[in-house]
Amino acid sequence: MRTQTVPLYWKVCLINGAVFLAGTVALLFFPVSVSRRPLVSEAVVLTLGLTVMLVLNALLLRASLAPIDRVVRQMAKVDLLEPGQRLPGGAGGPGGHLVASFNAMLDRLESERSSSDARALAAEEEERHRIARELHDEVGQQLTVVLLGLKQVQQRAPAELVDELELVRESARAGLDDVRRVARELRPGVLDDLGLHSALAALATGFSAHGGATVRRSIAPGLPALPPATELVVYRVAQEALTNAARHARATSVELTLQRLGDRVVLGVEDDGRGLPAGASGAGVRGMRERARSVGGVLELTGSPGKGTRVRLSVPVEAT
Template sequence: MGRHQLSLYWKVCLTNGVVFLLGSLALAFSPMRVSEQVLLSEAVVLAVGLGAMFALNALLLRLSLAPVDKVIRQMDAIRMPEPGHRLDVPASRSGARLVRSYNAMLGRLESERSTSNANALAAQEAERHRIAQELHDEIGQNLTVVLLGLKQLESRIPDDLTDELSLIRESARTGLDDVRRVARRLRPGVLEDLGLHSALAALCTDLTTVGPLQVRRIFGRGLPQLNHQTELVIYRIAQEALTNVARHAQANNVTLSLTKIGDNAVLEVTDDGRGGAEIVPGSGIGGMRERALLIGADLMITSAPRQGTEIRLTVPLASATTPDPALSIQTDDVSAAAAGHQEDS
């Protein structure tokens, strides 16, 4: 169809040619003539003829060019279209081709963005895994050796230095605990070993140690087993949301819930903090949205000044309970690359 169809340029030229040809034929074969000194009746006929030609020309051009204006307005208005957002295909052939091409372009951009996000997030997880492993195997083991050495020295030093040695041991033990906590946050081993509910419960427990926060967690029944990628996205979004509560919300109470509503798994993190002010660029909101898009989930953030914040992630169970082979391959490839880089270094 597209190979033999006229371009928009030739359609405009032919439209103008047809209009002026019709006007010329009307003047040539009609009984109306134009005198040297134009009469009023002749002027009226000429004006009506020119008006009709202009109207017909405008109508024909509008039918061909209106989709162009529509696409231009859409491109000006949209900076990052939502997934699945498409223009309606008009009736005219040229307009239909243009709109279909534009919709196809949006589809390619969404696919490329999804692949790029998947690669970036997979690389991020692989790097977190590598750093956590180094913290555990190197810094953690070194601090353990220091603690053992200090314990051996405890019986060999004068009594007046015992208190100082105890302080040093306590500092080393605190440092070891901090390293382990950071490693757990970088690589959620509890998620792999005990499952999503236990991992979310551990996040809530960690949050209570950073301030006077009352944390309530709710886990609904009937939630099916989710694939690993979905669990990881839910965990990371919950982690980021709770981190924002601890850093920015100035809240006294926070609730984390994971329930099954209809055909969706719904994660909600709500607090009674100041609201509004924490929803700013750089607070992790962009990363949360990208992760949600990665699994086809919907992320809604409701925040008003002095009314707290609610973060709601809705995950369709149809895609959350089936593995994503392509994404798993990408994650494994990036993890292997990161491991290879670690060996080289």
């Protein structure tokens, strides 16, 4: 059976009543009186008595109300994107129960948000997969047919039209390459077929080849196998970090590393770009944090204007 505690309202009333009762008893049993014209000694006695009553009242109320102030301050600054923000417990009474309830509420909110993020990210990946498949199967095949048709037309066309048809074929071929590249970015097949190591290598090579910054990669050998969902998160964070380095930071050189530190695998992406602006919290950064949190990972962004940016993602290694 749950223990019934005294409501905070009645506890405050009882504390104040006890203090005033103590003051009344003191006036009854101690030879203290006040003249019609109060003397200095009488004023001193009354002042001391009032001071003792106020201090005693404050000390008794502090134990009950101080936890409430801590909860109010924590509620004003709590951020669900930064999990683990809890108030120290251990105190009894209504304040202690309030702190425990507040921490339990944060546990539930973080758990529900993590589950919601995981479902949203799974749906997003499924939609990416569908769009990539349609691009590859529908648009890619249609462009291939166009290329074959242009080739046949070019063989039968008059000599003065051959060069123009060749330009059209080159444009169609470039469009087909772009469609295939977008499909690979939407759904990295190499990640499913060859694993995270090869997928990151292909990502870095493709990033450098398409006008991005020069990427130096260092992937430690013998890394433990990660769950497919975790591998996808590592890949997506690396992809977003490289994109930000080229699009926003205007970096010319990026270093990508993947290694094991203790019971975690750590991805690092460091660039020499313009640096991280103060209070940076765009959609890309929020997306990376949500992905990291969905697999129990921790994302850290460091940097300052003019000194580049470093993205560090650490994900747990499952025990085998």
